[in-house]
Amino acid sequence: MSTKGKGTLEILDLRHASEKDGISCxxxxxxxxxxxxxxxxxxAAAVAAKKTRNKELLHISKTGDIxxxxxxxxxxxxxxxxxxxxxxxxxxxxxxxCEMHPSKPNRAFCTFEGGDAVVTCRTEGKKNKAFTKxxxxxxxxxxxxxxxxxxxxxxxxxxVIENTMVNVTNRALVCGHxxxxxLHPNSDGVYSGILSVQTMLxxxxxxxxxxxxxxxxxxxxxxxxDSLQALQLPVLVTATGSxxxxxxxxxxxxxxxxxxxxxxxxxxxxxxxSILLPELVNSTGKFDIGYNGNLVSIDLPKLxxxxxxxxxxxxxxxxxxxxxxxxxxxxxxxxQNLGVVEELSLPKLLSVGEYIECVDxxxxxxxxxxxxxxxxxxxxxxxxxLLTRLHFPLLQVSGIDIQDNAALQAxxxxxxxFTGATIWQVYVMxxxxxxxxxxxxxxxxTFSLYVKHNPKLVALDLASLVCxxxxxxxxxxxxxxxxIFPSLDIVxxxxxxxxxxxxxxxAAPALVHIGEDLIIDNCDSxxxxxxxxxxxxxxxxxITGNGALMYLDIPGLTFLYDDINVDNNPNLQRLDxxxxxxxxxxxVRLLNVHTSFDINxxxxxxxxxxxxxxxxxxxxxxxxCDNTGxxxxxxx
Numbered sequence: 168m169s170t171k172g173k174g175t176l177e178i179l180d181l182r183h184a185s186e187k188d189g190i191s192c193x194x195x196x197x198x199x200x201x202x203x204x205x206x207x208x209x210x211a212a213a214v215a216a217k218k219t220r221n222k223e224l225l226h227i228s229k230t231g232d233i234x235x236x237x238x239x240x241x242x243x244x245x246x247x248x249x250x251x252x253x254x255x256x257x258x259x260x261x262x263x264x265c266e267m268h269p270s271k272p273n274r275a276f277c278t279f280e281g282g283d284a285v286v287t288c289r290t291e292g293k294k295n296k297a298f299t300k301x302x303x304x305x306x307x308x309x310x311x312x313x314x315x316x317x318x319x320x321x322x323x324x325x326x327v328i329e330n331t332m333v334n335v336t337n338r339a340l341v342c343g344h345x346x347x348x349x350l351h352p353n354s355d356g357v358y359s360g361i362l363s364v365q366t367m368l369x370x371x372x373x374x375x376x377x378x379x380x381x382x383x384x385x386x387x388x389x390x391x392x393d394s395l396q397a398l399q400l401p402v403l404v405t406a407t408g409s410x411x412x413x414x415x416x417x418x419x420x421x422x423x424x425x426x427x428x429x430x431x432x433x434x435x436x437x438x439x440x441s442i443l444l445p446e447l448v449n450s451t452g453k454f455d456i457g458y459n460g461n462l463v464s465i466d467l468p469k470l471x472x473x474x475x476x477x478x479x480x481x482x483x484x485x486x487x488x489x490x491x492x493x494x495x496x497x498x499x500x501x502x503q504n505l506g507v508v509e510e511l512s513l514p515k516l517l518s519v520g521e522y523i524e525c526v527d528x529x530x531x532x533x534x535x536x537x538x539x540x541x542x543x544x545x546x547x548x549x550x551x552x553l554l555t556r557l558h559f560p561l562l563q564v565s566g567i568d569i570q571d572n573a574a575l576q577a578x579x580x581x582x583x584x585f586t587g588a589t590i591w592q593v594y595v596m597x598x599x600x601x602x603x604x605x606x607x608x609x610x611x612x613t614f615s616l617y618v619k620h621n622p623k624l625v626a627l628d629l630a631s632l633v634c635x636x637x638x639x640x641x642x643x644x645x646x647x648x649x650x651i652f653p654s655l656d657i658v659x660x661x662x663x664x665x666x667x668x669x670x671x672x673x674a675a676p677a678l679v680h681i682g683e684d685l686i687i688d689n690c691d692s693x694x695x696x697x698x699x700x701x702x703x704x705x706x707x708x709x710i711t712g713n714g715a716l717m718y719l720d721i722p723g724l725t726f727l728y729d730d731i732n733v734d735n736n737p738n739l740q741r742l743d744x745x746x747x748x749x750x751x752x753x754x755v756r757l758l759n760v761h762t763s764f765d766i767n768x769x770x771x772x773x774x775x776x777x778x779x780x781x782x783x784x785x786x787x788x789x790x791x792c793d794n795t796g797x798x799x800x801x802x803x
């Protein structure tokens with residue numbers, strides 16, 4: 168017959184009970200019914216008899232309905248500290264399902280961590296009675312009493328459970344679910360009963376070895392110790408917060424079942440040789456492994472997502488770094504000074520939210536991310552002494568900064584079209600062996616484009632470039648034979664061609680607007696400049712030190728704001744500014760031009776004229792200007 172009662176059923180800790188102790192509970196049915204829970208004195212005696220076998224009891228609390236004859240009973244298991252029968256801070260340790268006995272419908276069996284219980288429901292006359300008996304609760308001495316959710320501090324004298332006035336030995340700690348666990352010096356041991364910890368702190372020297380064989384869940388772990396030699400986390404699955412390890416004597420960090428962390432930092436571990444995280448899939452926080460000079464192995468075969476930054480830095484002996492599953496980094500990826508790594512391959516990386524930094528590698532030869540589509544900022548490849556190969560065939564959106572790579576001879580970004588929605592640059596600078604740099608479909612640079620100090624560069628492909636949102640500078644590339652921008656339409660700041668002794672031709676046939684200066688300086692072989700569609704130069708026109716230059720025609724130029732500076736171009740014969748219609752805010756400076764030099768600028772009626780000799784000027788009368796200059800109208 169199935170019966171039903173409501174209320175709370177508790178079995179108290181009988182470890183301190185005497186034969187005089189009596190315990191009762193109340194079960195609420197349709198009306199309040201007092202039910203005396205009997206037989207407990209027998210249990211107390213049984214417990215006392217089992218002390219030699221190291222048996223203990225926990226509190227078991229059943230709240231809600233008692234469903235006799237149904238298929239399940241739910242128990243809330245509580246671990247409590249008692250002085251005789253006084254309860255102190257009871258907390259729920261676990262909730263377990265209890266299966267009804269298949270052949271005895273009035274009996275349920277409940278099994279939970281540390282023991283078993285039987286709930287028996289039966290009807291006697293008009294009263295519903297429920298009996299709970301604790302069976303064979305073998306809680307070994309590696310378990311503490313009531314610390315579920317409490318803070319625990321351990322040192323050489325034992326462990327203190329916060330607010331309980333309880334001091335137990337280290338090996339009495341089986342706490343289930345702990346708040347903050349603080350390990351002070353000499354608290355070495357196996358904490359076999361701790362199932363979860365909100366915060367674990369090991370921030371003092373004097374601890375050499377700690378083990379948590381049943382710990383599956385932590386909030387955060389902070390280790391800062393020069394003495395720790397072993398930290399064992401064999402079944403840890405989840406760290407919801409950060410795991411931070413600074414341990415000079417620790418030889419290995421391993422968490423073989425760890426799947427997720429809220430962040431991982433392993434730094435300044437001078438004895439560390441290996442990091443083993445074979446099941447780790449994601450990190451929701453910062454992931455930083457660095458300054459571990461003896462690290463030779465990092466095992467991260469399943470790491471796929473880092474929701475913050477990912478850094479590997481200053482690992483002088485690391486022979487290789489494999490991240491075969493990494494697909495996304497939400498902030499930046501930093502790979503710096505990996506002393507003997509020869510190849511960095513990111514075969515599944517699709518996107519990086521900020522920048523990628525690959526810098527300061529002594530042995531790196533090959534850097535590749537074959538499916539990378541975008542970065543939120545810039546791909547930095549700098550100061551890699553032996554780097555010869557860059558392979559980013561699908562990268563479409565990113566700034567590019569390639570500098571100081573002593574062995575790099577050529578690279579191509581075949582899919583790069585855009586440097587990003589914010590202001591990011593393209594820099595190719597100080598690569599002494601570089602001969603070819605190719606960006607065949609690059610359309611828009613949202614900051615500056617610099618190609619500088621590459622002494623062997625002979626090929627620069629920017630055929631699709633339309634817009635540069637800041638400066639366009641091609642400087643000090645002594646082997647470059649020409650500078651051609653067939654699609655360039657607008658440059659918002661300066662256009663500078665400087666120190667290009669081999670350039671013979673500069674052409675930008677579609678260029679319309681230059682937001683500041685046009686500067687062509689010290690290009691000894693330059694003989695022709697073709698800018699047929701330029702309409703506005705919002706600051707200065709400076710043509711200086713170009714020994715072979717004969718003609719500079721900008722026939723479509725209608726607005727030139729400030730100075731015209733033409734200096735030391737001994738073969739320059741013509742400067743065509745025939746469409747300029749505004750008066751200059753600055754001056755006209757003419758020095759060392761051809762004796763038949765002709766500046767055709769009929770629309771300029773007011774200018775300041777300095778140091779002009781006596782060349783011919785079509786439309787611009789400079790008769791009143793001498794070598795000291797003039798500060799009045801130079802009008803026809």
